[in-house]
Amino acid sequence: MKTNLPPDSSNQTPVLRVQDVAKEFRVRSGSILTRGDGVLHALAGVDFQVYESETLGIVGESGCGKSTLARIILRLEKATSGNVYFREENLMTVPPRRLLELRRHIQMVFQDPFASLDPRMTIAEIVAEPLRIHKGLVPKGQERERSLQLLERVGLRRQDGERHPHQFSGGQRQRIGIARALASEPELLVCDEPVSALDVSVQAQILNLLQELQDELGVSYVFIAHDLSVVRQISDRVAVMYMGKIVETGPSEEVYENPLHPYTQSLLSSVPPAPGRKRRFSGLNKLEGEVPSPINPPSGCRFRTRCWKASERCADEVPDLVDRGFLHPSACHFAEPLDPGSGVGDISLVSQP
Numbered sequence: 168m169k170t171n172l173p174p175d176s177s178n179q180t181p182v183l184r185v186q187d188v189a190k191e192f193r194v195r196s197g198s199i200l201t202r203g204d205g206v207l208h209a210l211a212g213v214d215f216q217v218y219e220s221e222t223l224g225i226v227g228e229s230g231c232g233k234s235t236l237a238r239i240i241l242r243l244e245k246a247t248s249g250n251v252y253f254r255e256e257n258l259m260t261v262p263p264r265r266l267l268e269l270r271r272h273i274q275m276v277f278q279d280p281f282a283s284l285d286p287r288m289t290i291a292e293i294v295a296e297p298l299r300i301h302k303g304l305v306p307k308g309q310e311r312e313r314s315l316q317l318l319e320r321v322g323l324r325r326q327d328g329e330r331h332p333h334q335f336s337g338g339q340r341q342r343i344g345i346a347r348a349l350a351s352e353p354e355l356l357v358c359d360e361p362v363s364a365l366d367v368s369v370q371a372q373i374l375n376l377l378q379e380l381q382d383e384l385g386v387s388y389v390f391i392a393h394d395l396s397v398v399r400q401i402s403d404r405v406a407v408m409y410m411g412k413i414v415e416t417g418p419s420e421e422v423y424e425n426p427l428h429p430y431t432q433s434l435l436s437s438v439p440p441a442p443g444r445k446r447r448f449s450g451l452n453k454l455e456g457e458v459p460s461p462i463n464p465p466s467g468c469r470f471r472t473r474c475w476k477a478s479e480r481c482a483d484e485v486p487d488l489v490d491r492g493f494l495h496p497s498a499c500h501f502a503e504p505l506d507p508g509s510g511v512g513d514i515s516l517v518s519q520p
Contacts (some may be wrong), residue, residue, distance in 0.1 A: 181216035188249030222388040224402030232411040274348035278360035280340035283330040291328030299351040317346040323438040339367035410469040417495025427497040
């Protein structure tokens with residue numbers, strides 16, 4: 168679990184500010200005879216900020232729009248509407264040359280490191296590649312030495328620089344991906360499911376490494392995952408996503424100890440208890456039913472078709488993500504904390520090595 172307090176953001180300018188971002192994809196739907204164009208609503212008005220040396224965890228079921236959001240932050244996808252500001256510059260409107268310059272400060276750690284590493288290049292060449300793209304970061308001719316230093320910093324050996332990606336384990340390849348992302352000295356790392364393909368012990372090692380690097384370098388993270396225990400361990404703040412919308416957000420410990428939205432409560436009810444403790448989710452509703460089609464999302468609250476609190480108001484009125492007099496904002500007309508002693512917050516964390 169992250170033990171340091173979230174940074175005081177009252178007088179800070181955000182490193183990243185996502186403002187009312189929506190993304191729609193045109194899709195082909197229907198039978199061969201009746202086929203027509205449909206619209207898949209991947210994101211629908213996403214707002215959040217990330218501050219210096221802070222980790223924002225974004226969590227939700229598969230298909231909720233987390234990876235689409237990550238690609239929009241780096242402008243690998245273009246938003247249908249909305250804005251993404253890095254410092255005070257809008258990444259959605261800056262010209263290509265300036266976008267390339269800004270990408271030095273925003274890097275990504277991918278879910279599948281093997282797919283993101285060129286199998287024909289040595290590890291030293293892969294890590295040094297950003298230094299060749301973003302010139303002037305190191306003196307000319309020092310790119311290789313810098314790449315070897317980065318390999319050592321992430322827990323590999325200098326001599327590993329001569330090897331190729333297929334000669335490493337999954338955890339080692341993720342360390343290589345982190346070293347490459349750090350080469351350009353970024354201020355923000357977008358980590359898209361970076362430990363989901365790793366076993367639990369290796370997950371803990373990579374999470375510890377990311378926390379060490381944040382403490383040392385002051386880099387900010389957007390950390391995307393579907394594993395609630397992983398997100399709790401590394402995040403200062405958490406944003407819970409459902410069908411392209413953030414339904415609850417707040418400091419990590421507040422959200423985990425006092426979830427307000429029925430979706431968050433259901434997600435947490437499915438997490439195993441901490442080792443040596445009994446499950447204490449008495450009276451909580453499990454998450455049931457299928458996620459509705461994003462091509463034809465429900466009216467009003469998108470979670471209402473799976474929610475035990477749903478009423479006519481939920482079908483007619485979209486709930487805003489606002490502070491409803493509790494500890495943190497939620498997007499539910501009937502948000503309320505759980506009864507004391509429900510034990511939702513008592514979830515297991517990633518095993519420590």
